[in-house]
Amino acid sequence: AQSVSQHNHHVILSEAASLELGCNYSYGGTVNLFWYVQYPGQHLQLLLKYFSGDPLVKGIKGFEAEFIKSKFSFNLRKPSVQWSDTAEYFCAVYYSGGYQKVTFGTGTKLQVIP
């Protein structure tokens, strides 16, 4: 079965620190990749997405992610986090070729300390 794993369940950083959240998926075929963010008390919002082309994708609020096909990875990065980045981050993968659904990772809670 398809699966998405996020290695960090809870990350605590100080403001201005750099962030990298890992995401790996299990399927070797064509995929669409997403990172969603859920701020406290709010609903899921799309941060960025990869469909094809340049494997380095830039999203909103200074986030970026790099698709490395050979590693089945789509890690999320931000050079300098802010307190307002405190949220839960979900990696999601759409598997083509008959599965037709998006599979979510278990999420990573990011806490940024001022």
Added chain:
Amino acid sequence: GAVVSQHPSRVICKSGTSVKIECRSLDFQATTMFWYRQFPKKSLMLMATSNEGSKATYEQGVEKDKFLINHASLTLSTLTVTSAHPEDSSFYICSARLAGTYNEQFFGPGTRLTVL
């Protein structure tokens, strides 16, 4: 654009009663909507895929007679939890897929269901 709403945002009901949750795409037509359940400290679990004008496709382990899904129009899908029990208490989230956007989903704010 691409706003999805859910109603109600929070509902408390007695065990044995039924609860209906609505999911609406406000500014676009969604041929496909999804219903998820979010458990504490766990990921979103896809319950079913709702296609306008046809029967929903349920994921393995999800009781279709308990979680009734109706997608009667291009902007509305409903999830009815029938004969609710305390173990059905959860956070239910819907999403809608915008056609032509490579499977990007837009999420509603979720509904917190508490069954007493």
